[in-house]
Amino acid sequence: MRKMALHWQILSGMFLGVVLGAVAATAGHEQFITRWVNPFGVIFMNLLKLIAVPLVFASLVKGVSSLSDITKLSRIGTRTIGIYLTTTVIAVTLGLVFVNVTNPGKSFSPEKRQELQAQYAANVEIGKTGAQGVKDAGPLQFLVDMVPSNFIDAATNNGKMLQVIFFSLLFGIAMVMLPEENTRYVKGFFDGVNDIILKIVDIIMLYAPFGVLALMAGVIVDFSDSLGELFQALGVYSLTVVAGLAVMVLLIYPLILKLFTKVKYGEFFKGIMPAQLLAFSTSSSAATLPVTMERCEEHLGVSKEVSSFVLPVGATINMDGTSLYQAVAAVFIAQAFGYDLHLSDQLTIIMTATLASIGTAAVPGAGLIMLIIVLGGVGVEPEGIALVIAVDRLLDMCRTVVNVTGDATVATVIASTEGKLQPVTEDD
């Protein structure tokens, strides 16, 4: 019998998870899901996170050390950052256009606003503490944060991916600068480690359908109680975010690929879909990174030199979905609080949402905390995030898909313009 394609396996797992969650919620067995099913989802997330640092380290060292010419690296670096910034600004602008058409906050009742504010007051406090640290930092703090003082320390925390990237680049560059015979064995070692880690990704993916089943069942029982009511109150807002995200995936990325590469969007979509589905189920671009890298390399033909740099950097700083969501949410909240936003405020949102999305960690719910910074930029109080917390997990799942798709699109574009897009032979 022919093996089912990976994306169908994952989709089936998601579907069964939704059914299981819905049945359990209807029968009043939410506890069963939380105690006996959800842990398998957490194990799946942990497995993915487990290999992120070793994968980025090994593949960047391998990628950089095989470059014949280091100036290429700075060219790839500058282009990558430039395109990432451009797509983020496009996403924020798109979000602003959509939210200014639908105006979801204008019809939001003050009673509902007060109710949500009271309900989520504690979450707001936690978010405020997180955002305060970012606000207090000096303008060059991001540069300081990039350079680790201890590699082991950096490697113990998936949130310090830029530090791991920094050390790996340094390591790879030093290897290129040394005579070949000095580094022959180290090169062989990293080649082997790389193959082993990619094999581990394959092994973990065998478990993916069960992992996503468990994650989806957990999400459904969390939401089942309040979904109908939430949809009534936050439906227009949520649909505005989802519509904007859909335009990114169905229009903007295909257009970018068409303009800069010869890759057909259908093929791109088929190659990257398992990563998109995992992004949706895990709400974390960092957890999805190993799969995004594997899919781009093995199924889209992006060379390791490009993918090993562009994708981890993208997972950390390029969040088109998050920036679009932050723009829509900021305007929604401002409208619900009765603020009138002028053109200058909207321009401020473009700037702050771009920066806030760069600073957003690639983990579930991080975009919501950084939304406080965007709100601050237009003078809206941080308590406003209480209005959108209730639907945040669902929107987080959708925006993470866009974050990951954006990274893969840019990796494909860079590979294509560098002549580093190889034909792919494998099918799944």
Ligand code: ASP
């Ligand atoms: N969950 C998102 C990600 O990992 C970040 C966010 O918007 O909360 O890409």
